[in-house]
Amino acid sequence: MHAENLDRWSHSHRFETGGEGAAERRTRIVVILTFVVMIVEIAAGLAFNSMALLADGWHMATHAGALGIAAFAYSYARRHANDPRFAFGTGKVGSLAGFASAVALAMVAALLIWESATRLTSVQVIGFDEALPIAVLGLLTNLASVAILGGHGHTADHDEHGHGHHHHDHNLRGAYLHVVADALTSVTAIAALLLGKYFGWWWVDPLMGIAGGTVILVWAYGLMRQAGGTLIDMTDAGLRQEVVDAIEGDADNKVADLHLWRVGPGHWSAIVSLVTHHPRDLEHYRALLAPVHEISHLTVEVQSCQE
Known part of the structure; x- marks a missing residue:
């Protein structure tokens, strides 16, 4: 039998949703936005002695790295989609990147909680007027990133019986959770700066950091369970x-x-x-x-x- 006659019995191992290309482009845009604002926030935090702003900037730095991993995962999966070394294609690369993002997210949350707890013991002199516009810029950038990524990383379709089926892109979901977490920390930074400026409530800043870090930990755990289940071949x-x-x-x-x-x-x-x-x-x-x-x-x- 000639090899060309086997085509009718062979099949592709490209198991994709069809939206990976667009997701990769959106993720790359968000990486650039996050990196630029990260530099601005870290520089401003050092200049104005704002720990809230500095923490948000470093928080964005870790997320820029995680988003870079997400963009790389899309590129790697696309370039090796037909590589015979991958027995069932590269469909799980996104889940691997999503799991890595979840681990990074959990580490950032733990550091945020630790830093916030230690800051409860001391009062800092902060340049509130100078730091607030930078914090607002960070929030606007994060909201724009959320809009660019455009969703939670899952799509849905319906079969002929009307039953819905959700398709989880763990890579995109990981990127999405990172920018949502950035937006949350930006909100807490703004709130802390406003309350510190007008009421002198310096202790609100670390308390909000602890609360925000706890929420991020919950998100990270959920993503770890979803992506990890795929990586260890957990059935449904x-x-x-x-x-x-x-x-x-x-x-x-x-x-x-x-x-x-x-x-x-x-x-x-x-x-x-x-x-x-x-x-x-x-x-x-x-x-x-x-x-x-x-x-x-x-x-x-x-x-x-x-x-």
Whole structure:
């Protein structure tokens, strides 16, 4: 058999949502915006002795690095999409980047909480009038970044029965959470500067830092669970049951073994081993699983039961 005749049985391992190119471009724009404002905030924080502004600037610095990882992940996945060394394509690269972003996010949150707690013991002389416009600039930049990234990193579609299915792009979600966290710290910095200027409540700044850091930790934990589950091939109970019902609802089929794992945003791979007294051709069983449209890579093994 000639190699070209195998095309009808071979298939691509590019498991994508189709929006990775646009997500990569948006992420690169946000990286540039974040880096520029980061430099301005750190310089202003040092000049005006504003710890709130300085903390926000360094916070943006860590996020600029994480966003850079996200942009690199899109580029790497695209360049190696057809590399045979990746058994199921590069669909999980985004989840790996998302997990790395979550770890960085958690570290930033922990440092923010620690720094805020230590600042409760001392009062700083801050140039409120000079620091406030820079803090507002940082907030506006973060809000613009949130708008550019345009969402939480998941899309949804509906099958013919009207059931919704969410496709998580962990890489984009990680980038999104970083800029939202930046916006949150900018808000707390502005609030702390205003309260310090007009009421002399210096202690509000560290308290807001602790609260903001706690919220960021919760976000980071949620992203770690989602992305980590994909990286360790955690299955989806609902999808698993859908596969079992589709197979066992026909004739006397019984699922003997089932492996189901995510290979990209909205794409799953399945290996189904079934036992039956009345074996049919493989296309019959593929047709049974056709309504489970999340499955993009399917292997079926049919065993005849003679008992």
